Amino acid sequence: MDLQISNKTAIVCASSKGLGKACAIALAKEGVNVIVNGRNADTLALAVQEIEKVATANVQGVVADITTEEGRQALLAPCSTPDILVNNAGGPPPGDFREWDVEQWNQAVNANMLTPIMLIKATVDSMMEKGFGRIVNITSATVKAPIPSLGLSNGARAGLTGFIAGLARQVASRGVTINGILPGPFETDRLKTTMESRANAAGISIEEQMVKGRQLNPSGRFGDPQELGELCAFLCSVHTGYLTGQNIVVDGGSYPGTL
Numbered sequence: 001m002d003l004q005i006s007n008k009t010a011i012v013c014a015s016s017k018g019l020g021k022a023c024a025i026a027l028a029k030e031g032v033n034v035i036v037n038g039r040n041a042d043t044l045a046l047a048v049q050e051i052e053k054v055a056t057a058n059v060q061g062v063v064a065d066i067t068t069e070e071g072r073q074a075l076l077a078p079c080s081t082p083d084i085l086v087n088n089a090g091g092p093p094p095g096d097f098r099e100w101d102v103e104q105w106n107q108a109v110n111a112n113m114l115t116p117i118m119l120i121k122a123t124v125d126s127m128m129e130k131g132f133g134r135i136v137n138i139t140s141a142t143v144k145a146p147i148p149s150l151g152l153s154n155g156a157r158a159g160l161t162g163f164i165a166g167l168a169r170q171v172a173s174r175g176v177t178i179n180g181i182l183p184g185p186f187e188t189d190r191l192k193t194t195m196e197s198r199a200n201a202a203g204i205s206i207e208e209q210m211v212k213g214r215q216l217n218p219s220g221r222f223g224d225p226q227e228l229g230e231l232c233a234f235l236c237s238v239h240t241g242y243l244t245g246q247n248i249v250v251d252g253g254s255y256p257g258t259l
């Protein structure tokens, strides 16, 4: 299928590794100019090289902390009027809510709720003027099925999802769609961190925890980031103009509900 987005420009936040990088790769393969981002310059340079190998358009890396106003301005500097915005950031640490003070809650809400909202605020009006815009927020399956130890993530991402539910309906008539991708477990560095914490709590090795995690999933495996990247590219295509305000769980069937 031709996604018909070649020569459009995408900002993909937090994309030097993992799910963000997979989204950037899938978009770059479709001929989208991609602006990719991370805080570590070396990791980002490697990601740019990797994406350039499959890209048919321009790939640019911006070293920036997306959770700061300075970082967001740096990311918007190469293109303040992107056609596509993929919001992503590092996830908050797991733990017990009794350990989290106001500062930790502020950090989680800033990274996983306010940062995407600020980037949408900076870009959505120009998308509406052009009559085309695609915004995808990478959140988590925990928005729909909370994991108690990921309370910071459950709370902050649910806040973003609630806000987007209203905003998506305000911009739909102007050709702009906003959707959420809610990943279950995908094979990335972040997954290793969450598996490590669960392994420690259960008193087993991380390898044992990984085996257990795969067995617990109806698909018998963890997700491949490429699968999420391709979904993201489809959501950014011209074919999804009537699909907005939705939250798509990609978890190998873990979420047990009928709807």
Ligand SMILES: NC(=O)c1ccc[n+]([C@@H]2O[C@H](COP(=O)([O-])OP(=O)(O)OC[C@H]3O[C@@H](n4cnc5c(N)ncnc54)[C@H](OP(=O)(O)O)[C@@H]3O)[C@@H](O)[C@H]2O)c1
Residues within 6 Å of the ligand: 013, 014, 015, 016, 017, 018, 019, 020, 037, 038, 039, 040, 041, 043, 064, 065, 066, 067, 088, 089, 090, 091, 092, 138, 139, 140, 141, 182, 183, 184, 185, 186, 187, 188, 189, 190, 191
């Ligand atoms: N993988 C899963 O199974 C899974 C499941 C549900 C939800 N999620 C969520 O999806 C998001 C991505 O996860 P992932 O698995 O792809 O993580 P990952 O493999 O650890 O990659 C995270 C990426 O984000 C960048 N990053 C982190 N904080 C940043 C910041 N403040 N500013 C700019 N870039 C930043 C990292 O680069 P630098 O460190 O160099 O900045 C890296 O490129 C996270 O919020 C995670 O909680 C993941």
